[in-house]
Amino acid sequence: MKEIIRTEKVTKIYRTGEIEVAALRDVSVCINEGEFTAIAGPSGSGKSTFLNIISGLDHPTSGDAYISGSRINDISGTKLSDFRRDNIGFVFQSFNLIPVLSVTENIEYVMLLQGIPRKERSERVAAILSEVGLEGMENRMPFQLSGGQQQRVAVARAIVTSPGIILADEPTANLDSATGAALLDMMKKLNKKKNMTFIFSTHDRNIMDVSRRLIVLKDGRIEKDEVRG
Amino acid sequence: MLFKLAWRNILRNKRRTVISSLAVGFGLTTLIFFEAFALGWIVDMIETATSTISGHAQIHREDFTDTYNVDLTINNSKNLLENLGREKDVVNFAPRVISLGIITSPRDIGSVMLFGIEPEKEKHVSKVEKSIIRGAFLPDNDNGTILIGKKLAKTLEAGVGEKVVVTVAQSKTGELSQDMFRIGGIFDLRTEEMDSGFAFINMTRAQKMLNIGDNIHEISIVFDDIDKASRPDFFFWERYSVNGNKAEGWNKIFPEVESMIKMTDFSIYITAVILFAIVAIGIINTLFMSLYERIFEFGVLKAIGTRSLDIVKLVLYESFWLSIVSAVFGIVLALLHHYIFSIIGINYIGLEFGGVTVQNLIYPVFKPWSYVIFPMIMIVFTLIVSLYPAIYASKLGPAKAIRKTM
Numbered sequence: 001m002k003e004i005i006r007t008e009k010v011t012k013i014y015r016t017g018e019i020e021v022a023a024l025r026d027v028s029v030c031i032n033e034g035e036f037t038a039i040a041g042p043s044g045s046g047k048s049t050f051l052n053i054i055s056g057l058d059h060p061t062s063g064d065a066y067i068s069g070s071r072i073n074d075i076s077g078t079k080l081s082d083f084r085r086d087n088i089g090f091v092f093q094s095f096n097l098i099p100v101l102s103v104t105e106n107i108e109y110v111m112l113l114q115g116i117p118r119k120e121r122s123e124r125v126a127a128i129l130s131e132v133g134l135e136g137m138e139n140r141m142p143f144q145l146s147g148g149q150q151q152r153v154a155v156a157r158a159i160v161t162s163p164g165i166i167l168a169d170e171p172t173a174n175l176d177s178a179t180g181a182a183l184l185d186m187m188k189k190l191n192k193k194k195n196m197t198f199i200f201s202t203h204d205r206n207i208m209d210v211s212r213r214l215i216v217l218k219d220g221r222i223e224k225d226e227v228r229g
Numbered sequence: 230m231l232f233k234l235a236w237r238n239i240l241r242n243k244r245r246t247v248i249s250s251l252a253v254g255f256g257l258t259t260l261i262f263f264e265a266f267a268l269g270w271i272v273d274m275i276e277t278a279t280s281t282i283s284g285h286a287q288i289h290r291e292d293f294t295d296t297y298n299v300d301l302t303i304n305n306s307k308n309l310l311e312n313l314g315r316e317k318d319v320v321n322f323a324p325r326v327i328s329l330g331i332i333t334s335p336r337d338i339g340s341v342m343l344f345g346i347e348p349e350k351e352k353h354v355s356k357v358e359k360s361i362i363r364g365a366f367l368p369d370n371d372n373g374t375i376l377i378g379k380k381l382a383k384t385l386e387a388g389v390g391e392k393v394v395v396t397v398a399q400s401k402t403g404e405l406s407q408d409m410f411r412i413g414g415i416f417d418l419r420t421e422e423m424d425s426g427f428a429f430i431n432m433t434r435a436q437k438m439l440n441i442g443d444n445i446h447e448i449s450i451v452f453d454d455i456d457k458a459s460r461p462d463f464f465f466w467e468r469y470s471v472n473g474n475k476a477e478g479w480n481k482i483f484p485e486v487e488s489m490i491k492m493t494d495f496s497i498y499i500t501a502v503i504l505f506a507i508v509a510i511g512i513i514n515t516l517f518m519s520l521y522e523r524i525f526e527f528g529v530l531k532a533i534g535t536r537s538l539d540i541v542k543l544v545l546y547e548s549f550w551l552s553i554v555s556a557v558f559g560i561v562l563a564l565l566h567h568y569i570f571s572i573i574g575i576n577y578i579g580l581e582f583g584g585v586t587v588q589n590l591i592y593p594v595f596k597p598w599s600y601v602i603f604p605m606i607m608i609v610f611t612l613i614v615s616l617y618p619a620i621y622a623s624k625l626g627p628a629k630a631i632r633k634t635m
């Protein structure tokens with residue numbers, strides 16, 4: 001199996017005035033293509049920091065992070081923006097969607113940045129909406145959707161450009177457990193079907209059991225890293 | 230797409246957009262209307278100044294207006310008057326004899342600027358005839374009457390029909406020459422200086438008193454278009470500034486009016502600077518307000534691959550839309566103001582400024598170019614000041630931005 005993400009002794013220290021907080025300490029992990037990985041741990045354990053560093057949204061204080069073999073620290077500015085645009089899909093906890101854009105427009109956004117022609121865009125939007133189970137919602141505005149539906153649109157936006165990696169930072173935190181489980185289930189199916197690498201964080205025990213690989217963080221350190229049958 | 234996104238973002242908080250664009254638009258209206266009003270005032274001032282006595286242009290012997298020396302008569306005046314009659318740009322003209330003098334009534338004494346005029350011609354270049362409030366204008370054939378202003382009449386305590394004596398110094402010799410007149414009419418030219426110090430008699434009588442033969446001191450001229458009179462390259466000046474004579478437009482005759490026009494230009498400029506500064510602060514404030522509310526959203530946009538430059542563009546587009554909306558408000562409001570005040574006029578009648586008293590309602594002057602240039606300056610200016618919030622937004626670290634609301 002090909003490796004897609006690797007961190008080597010990544011440490012992230014936040015300084016606010018006199019106080020230093022180590023959000024990550026010597027975190028070394030390797031994630032392979034096509035894996036479905038959960039980053040678990042209580043609030044404040046460093047999950048978001050980890051996801052931000054492996055996506056280039058933030059830089060480690062020390063250590064290195066690699067995506068598909070390239071060291072993220074070496075990419076910057078416009079190249080980094082374009083790299084994220086083409087290689088990483090994001091799903092955040094909430095407020096993922098641009099409120100003034102319709103479902104279709106939100107999903108189209110990254111494709112527009114990529115300069116994909118109109119016809120292909122609309123074909124892909126139609127296909128993806130049926131995959132996430134939102135047919136007929138093309139022209140809805142985000143505020144007209146339930147929380148679960150909004151997260152599905154966010155997933156659709158993340159995967160529509162077929163990036164290698166989907167990062168989801170507590171995507172279910174604002175959903176009730178049934179809706180959250182359904183969203184995870186959908187993500188898992190997409191992972192199988194498209195062989196995209198999914199990494200999501202959660203602090204919910206029920207949700208983390210869905211994944212095959214589970215990395216548990218505590219106080220910025222890896223407490224457990226297991227692959228289950 | 231960013232353009233569309235920007236427009237929708239502007240519509241997002243409609244109240245804020247409307248309030249800030251009304252404020253900006255109002256500033257624009259003020260500027261456009263202030264200029265239109267100032268131009269209206271100037272037009273009125275020029276109209277008043279030229280139509281009262283002076284005419285659009287005048288011809289004198291050089292130096293005459295500095296000294297009022299009666300020896301300085303116009304050279305070759307006969308020819309000159311004939312030529313003027315053939316100029317197609319000249320609609321009316323009137324010759325005048327001018328002298329300083331003393332006027333005496335049985336009760337008091339005053340100094341006057343004595344004008345000898347040809348009544349028939351004078352009617353068409355000045356307001357003297359129309360401004361007669363008691364008695365009558367001078368008849369074409371001299372009957373020994375004089376016209377004086379209402380303030381002078383008060384000083385002299387003399388009314389229509391009463392006798393006055395005018396004393397002048399004759400040409401060359403400087404010998405005093407006196408003549409007796411009956412007050413034929415009293416005028417109100419609504420200008421202090423004229424009403425208290427001008428007097429009009431028939432030209433032939435004045436020429437006799439001064440002993441200047443058929444010479445004259447001044448020709449007052451009205452063109453078919455007043456704008457010609459302030460054009461430095463108008464052929465007229467060169468053609469008639471010969472033989473020691475000098476032809477000048479109203480802007481040279483009333484340098485104070487001309488400097489007032491310059492001052493008005495300057496105050497429009499100052500008003501513009503102040504208004505644009507206010508506009509700038511307003512726009513920056515509005516943009517930052519909406520930016521702070523959307524920090525998370527900008528974080529998402531950046532996370533999913535929007536380049537920094539596109540973020541700058543997005544904010545600039547938003548400010549562009551905001552200024553377009555403002556410009557529309559401003560233009561509509563300005564047109565509305567213009568429409569209303571060009572019907573009712575603005576009443577500053579009686580206010581004296583720069584030596585000219587406002588005598589009519591002031592009507593704003595419609596200058597279409599102002600409706601283009603001011604909004605355009607405002608839009609460009611807004612875009613420039615918006616660079617600050619735009620660059621600020623583009624520099625927000627996505628990780629931080631995303632964390633802010635969590």
Ligand SMILES: Nc1ncnc2c1ncn2[C@@H]1O[C@H](COP(=O)(O)OP(=O)(O)O)[C@@H](O)[C@H]1O
Nearest residue numbers: 014016021023042043044045046047048049050
């Ligand atoms: N920008 C920051 N400035 C200071 N401290 C931060 C910042 N971001 C995160 N932290 C701290 O780093 C630690 C890890 O945070 P985070 O990665 O958000 O944890 P999690 O996502 O697991 O809740 C926390 O103690 C948090 O307070």
Ligand SMILES: [Mg+2]
Nearest residue numbers: 047048049169
């Ligand atoms: Mg977190």
